[in-house]
Amino acid sequence: MKTHKIVLTTLPVECEFVNWTTPKYFTPTKINKYMPLGILSLASNLPPNYDVVILDASSEPWTIEETIRKIEEQKPDVLGISATTRRIYALNKILKGTSAKYKVVGGPHATYYSDLTLNAGADAVFVGPLADLEFSQALESRPKGVIHCKTEINQIKFPDRMLLDVNRYFPKESLLFKAINRLPMFSSIGCPNKCFFCNVQSKTVQYKNPEAVVDEMEYLVSLGSKSVHVLDDNFNVNSRHLEGIISELEKRNIHTEWSGRGQTKMNFDLTARLRATGFKRINVGIEALDDSILTFLNKNETVADVHKFCYHMNKNGIDILSYFILGTPVETGTYLKNLPVKIEELGIKHVFLNMLFPEPNTLYYESLLKGRFYSRDLWKEFMLNPTPYYEIPYPYGETKKQEIISYTNELIQYFNKQ
Ligand code: B12
Ligand code: SF4
Numbered sequence: 001m002k003t004h005k006i007v008l009t010t011l012p013v014e015c016e017f018v019n020w021t022t023p024k025y026f027t028p029t030k031i032n033k034y035m036p037l038g039i040l041s042l043a044s045n046l047p048p049n050y051d052v053v054i055l056d057a058s059s060e061p062w063t064i065e066e067t068i069r070k071i072e073e074q075k076p077d078v079l080g081i082s083a084t085t086r087r088i089y090a091l092n093k094i095l096k097g098t099s100a101k102y103k104v105v106g107g108p109h110a111t112y113y114s115d116l117t118l119n120a121g122a123d124a125v126f127v128g129p130l131a132d133l134e135f136s137q138a139l140e141s142r143p144k145g146v147i148h149c150k151t152e153i154n155q156i157k158f159p160d161r162m163l164l165d166v167n168r169y170f171p172k173e174s175l176l177f178k179a180i181n182r183l184p185m186f187s188s189i190g191c192p193n194k195c196f197f198c199n200v201q202s203k204t205v206q207y208k209n210p211e212a213v214v215d216e217m218e219y220l221v222s223l224g225s226k227s228v229h230v231l232d233d234n235f236n237v238n239s240r241h242l243e244g245i246i247s248e249l250e251k252r253n254i255h256t257e258w259s260g261r262g263q264t265k266m267n268f269d270l271t272a273r274l275r276a277t278g279f280k281r282i283n284v285g286i287e288a289l290d291d292s293i294l295t296f297l298n299k300n301e302t303v304a305d306v307h308k309f310c311y312h313m314n315k316n317g318i319d320i321l322s323y324f325i326l327g328t329p330v331e332t333g334t335y336l337k338n339l340p341v342k343i344e345e346l347g348i349k350h351v352f353l354n355m356l357f358p359e360p361n362t363l364y365y366e367s368l369l370k371g372r373f374y375s376r377d378l379w380k381e382f383m384l385n386p387t388p389y390y391e392i393p394y395p396y397g398e399t400k401k402q403e404i405i406s407y408t409n410e411l412i413q414y415f416n417k418q
Contacts, residue, residue: 004139005051007076008039010058011087011094012067015388019086020405021357025412026175033059035169037186038082038107040159045132050139054163064090068097078102078139083109083117085360089386095121102142106131106149111201112361114146116383129189129202132156153189153206158216166223176321176350177281179227179257183220187213188241191233193263195285196298197325199361200233210244214252221256227280228258236262236282242270249277259283264301264309271316281319281350284309288325289335289342296330298363310346321350326411327404328356329396336407340414351415353408358392368395 036056043052053074057067071079071094079100083091084107095103105117106126114125123142126134128149133156138147161169161183170181190202208216217228236242249255250273259281286306288294294301313320324343326336343351358365360379368374373395382390394401 004049004077005053005074006043006046006078006080006139007053007055007071007074007100008043008080008082009055009067009071009094010036010039010082011084011090012057012064013061013087014063015089016086017089017382017386018389018391019357019359020394020401021354021359023353023355023405023408023412025409025416026352032171032173032175033169035159035161035164035166035184036082037159037184039080040161040163041130041156042080042106042132042135043163044158044160045156046136046139052163056164058087059169064093064097068094071098071100076100078104080135081105081122082107085109085112085383088113088383089388089390091117092120092386104135104138106135108199108201112199113383118145129206130156153208154212158185158212158219161220161223170224176352177319179229179259179281181225182227182229183223183225184229184231185213185216185220186232187230187235187245187260188232188238192237193234193300194298194363195287195300196296196364196367197356197359197362199359202233205234205237207238207241210241210248213245214248214254217249217256217258218252218254226257228256230258230260232261234262235260236266239267239270242267242274246270246273246277254278264305266309268308268312271312271318275316275318279318281321282313283321283323285323286348287323288328288331289339289346290331292330293328293335296328297325307346310348314347319349320347321352322348323352323354325354325356326408327396327400340411343415351411353411355404355408358395 039054043054055070079098081091081094083105102123104124105122110117110125111127114127117125123144124138124147126147126149130151130153131149133151134147134149188205188207190205191200192203192205220228255278257278257280261283264284264286287297287299289303291303310320358368369377378392
């Protein structure tokens with residue numbers, strides 16, 4: 001018999017803080033939805049005697065009020081919320097507006113702001129990259145306060161996608177490239193690099209066993225996916241991990257289309273074998289084609305590394321999707337003018353342009369505070385008193401901001417009309 005009713009939810013997009021990083025052109029459309037793998041993972045690793053309902057408020061997309069209503073309709077004993085920092089306003093409203101006896105919060109926001117989340121009305125906050133075992137235990141004992149999680153990647157089952165209607169999550173529109181029924185999965189968690197603008201929290205990387213990685217790929221294919229995307233923070237940073245996955249795919253003679261998100265530095269001896277397994281596309285944050293900008297961004301790469309990477313990928317027929325950042329204070333007009341040609345010379349097939357943004361808890365934001373670009377800790381004030389659609393001022397002034405936005409849009413048009 002099912003004993004407790006548990007509702008697990010993502011947060012609605014309504015009122016999230018404004019982020020100018022990604023131009024509208026690249027923003028995932030309302031039609032394309034992302035499967036909430038965090039809460040699916042929690043649900044997939046519970047004992048069978050729980051009645052679990054997954055609400056994906058973010059993908060629906062519901063308003064805050066609608067989300068509260070949907071949660072209350074379920075009358076849950078336990079409410080679990082997966083939180084990212086940009087949606088803290090919605091988080092606080094939902095914690096206040098719902099009546100479950102045990103309300104808990106996890107996800108990237110919880111790890112940085114556990115005390116604030118408790119003050120906002122959570123009974124317990126789960127801190128750490130994976131929380132499946134601790135969440136499962138907490139359902140009986142219902143501990144309060146901060147729970148430090150030690151779940152390891154190979155201790156848990158992969159997320160059961162059938163807990164949601166998977167057809168709704170197959171992309172309905174293509175951006176930059178076509179990939180039929182593309183679905184994401186993880187082969188590792190974390191990234192050892194310390195890029196200036198990034199707040200990926202786990203600096204010790206956990207790797208899934210290659211057998212489990214390929215089991216999950218086969219599972220996604222069995223659900224109808226024709227393109228599996230390994231959406232790790234950095235899937236190719238460790239050549240033993242990469243070779244393990246390649247060997248397992250070779251052993252099982254699998255040639256399904258797949259892609260991965262990683263870095264430019266890797267073991268190029270593996271490239272031909274990687275391509276032969278069906279690996280179609282690599283997503284990398286090259287960010288800049290100038291060594292002084294790369295140094296400013298604390299990227300663990302040089303322009304020479306980027307050239308080497310592009311050479312090996314192009315030679316082996318692997319498409320490159322690269323992210324670039326515009327708007328660093330060290331870039332020059334000449335650099336910006338020459339950038340499109342330099343990108344083309346490298347044979348980069350898909351160009352994704354971003355603007356530098358001071359995310360909370362990044363080295364970049366801290367440097368702006370230290371350099372007095374902000375006279376007060378604006379993120380701290382926002383976290384204490386979140387307001388709808390908050391927008392942090394552009395650190396280098398409004399004129400500069402408009403210049404960068406307009407040049408970024410120019411480049412988007414340039415790369416996408418060819
Ligand atoms: C996949 C992903 C995306 C996808 C989908 C996002 C989406 N709509 O959900 C895409 C590529 C679209 C994306 C975009 C962006 N993302 Co993103 N993304 C990720 C990524 C790589 C993985 C998330 C994931 O699925 N992990 C796998 C699952 C299994 O882990 P998990 O979700 O963390 O869940 C586990 C624990 O956290 C915990 N947990 C989670 N929820 C809960 C709830 C409860 C109740 C409990 C107990 C435990 C718990 O238990 C889970 C299972 O063990 C993370 C980085 C990371 N490594 O976490 C960034 C991350 C979440 N993204 C981030 C950011 C900033 C963005 C963007 C804003 C980037 C940008 N500037 O444009 C956009 C925003 C898009 C949007 N509208 O949401 C930040 C968030 C920072 C923060 N503190 O909130 C992260 C952490 C990366 C980073 N830079 O640090 N992202
Ligand atoms: S390589 Fe990517 S995930 Fe790793 S620190 Fe840099 S931006 Fe973040």
